[in-house]
Amino acid sequence: MRLPFSRFERELLTEINAARAQLYPNSWAFVKAFDILFGFLGCAPSVDIFIHFFEVKRQRNNLWVTLNNVPGRVLLTPFQSSFTGWKGRFFKVCCSDLVPSALDGFPLYWVRETRALKSKPFKKLSPDDQVACRILAEAGVLTPPP
């Protein structure tokens, strides 16, 4: 993880309406891998493309959030099947007095009403995002879109 967050990371957290700590480790690994993959391909990552490949689910009895591959549209696989021992091992990140805006642009604190998001269909993506999906297909990382 790198600080400060990228524009994509900030926009995604805002869209999901969740604090960073509410996402499970594997879910954040998806976010980072997606960001890195698009950087490698020379495309700008967007929240809409991300939601095309991943669904956002809330845990029933608590405030944790998971990101899951959309069936039949798997772009990335989980880094590790199960992480253990990470709960209870937290840092806190503060902004300095000099630049209080350094943490602007995404939810800082735990949110009760996180947003569960269904996958966005290809047809509802913007033309630019559809082009990015085709670049992904040409790069051989997923099956071609319709």
Next chain:
Amino acid sequence: MSSRIPPPRVKPKDLYTWASSELLDECSCLLSTMAIRKHKGESCSYNHRAFARRHDDDITVLPCTLGEPVCGDERANDGVPLFYIYQVVF
């Protein structure tokens, strides 16, 4: 000679009335250096001391105080905005 008055003790249950007991109990209990040296399992825990420093002029990464719930906000941090991240190495 003036003695410093300690800040009033914060009760997370009073501050975060919306939070479940499970979440309030989710406190940071950082590993000791000895525990890290003895750790034989997956390398998913990181030595917080490596991060407890100022990274640049804008952002500071700090270990949590003992018993600090991870659903806290700036009210429990002298009014300074913050967010929490967990220690995981991929």
